[in-house]
Amino acid sequence: MIESAPRPPEGTGAALIEAGLKLFGKQGFSGTSTREIAALADTNVASIAYHFGSKDGLHTACAAEVARRLSAVATPSVPPDPTPDEARAILDSTLRALAGFLLTSPAATDVAPFILRLLGSGPDEAMTTLYASVIEPKHREFCRLWALATGQAPESESTRLAVFAAIGQLVYFRVGLPVVTRRMGWGRIGAAEAGAIADTVAANLHAAIERSRVP
Amino acid sequence: MIESAPRPPEGTGAALIEAGLKLFGKQGFSGTSTREIAALADTNVASIAYHFGSKDGLHTACAAEVARRLSAVATPSVPPDPTPDEARAILDSTLRALAGFLLTSPAATDVAPFILRLLGSGPDEAMTTLYASVIEPKHREFCRLWALATGQAPESESTRLAVFAAIGQLVYFRVGLPVVTRRMGWGRIGAAEAGAIADTVAANLHAAIERSRVP
DNA sequence: CAGTATTGATCAATCGTTTGATTAAATCAA
């Protein structure tokens, strides 16, 4: 059963979710024991069953928390009737905000690996929830902005794929961060490194928009 | 038993690697039991210890097999002194070949999830091997081609990031395939769908090259 | 026969979950 209303976390339950988010993301679901989670949350193993029913229940709760945090970001404020240039500027700033979150925010360091694990596990319940509540609506909104910026149809195949490609670059930099940092010779990701990545992605965004613009 | 399936490598060891590749990628390392692997490989559990020493040994062997398969792809034949347009054409065809492999090849359906798990597990030995033997050399070669196509420095920060972004789009489409197929309303990825994705990525590649070209 | 490969059985360790006891706060009756 999925709780539709995301509640603000507090107490032992919240500590368990935070611990689960961190450990599930770092070691995977099967790779994390309930005792390990309880230890990190500084509570007893039985608390998991008490608050969430089971280990699976905790995992579902963690996915809901991820959806909650993701919704907090990437919510652009769109003026009522944006011009093409305005739409492009909104896409640019939203993409940069997303880059800052994914690459530097402490909240993302727990959230991002967790989502990565979800993706690899195929379409289970947690993934379906995350898709319906965050991914699909955001992607649809981006498609609308893309259409306004380029003049193309919002839900055409090329538009949807172009938006995926634009976001995909960013997601890849987060997913492949271990690879990227090694190749770039970076010790860790700071504001400067995140800025360089954001510039690259933003430049590609503008080039792609310019290219698919209809006269 | 089921022996009709085309199995290029032969012997129990090869069957174990193939089973490990499939199950490790699908369920993760900890999520896969040695008995499950042995059952899929149609052999005894003890065979794993006999051939690879331990479960970890089998996992390392699987990573080596992944590196072997990856090296087989994405090896562009570069003429001795390519013109900018030739370099761009090589990048284009290589990217399309990579798209075909990642999205449609049966070999990739086992390899790709395995690598994804590897990425999420941080910089361990298997990831280091894969990086040194495949990722780093390929990326460096792409950077050289990018430099030839745009006139920029091969190892500049912007070049390396641009190449990452170009490849990243493609990798994302593979990583986020469950999400993409759902949003696109695709049942599964066929030649047409892979072609549409390859066109999108290739279009972005050309736009990015055009944009960063120095006169 | 000698050497390689495979098998079924068994090991201690760890897994997720359940249990009954314990505590502190909330609720009720007089």
Added chain:
DNA sequence: TTGATTTAATCAAACGATTGATCAATACTG
């Protein structure tokens, strides 16, 4: 305000099941 009772939450301990690993015995092969 009292004292009794209920409820929510946490705890240590133990449960059966499963894990990776091990080993002697067996089968295959040249």
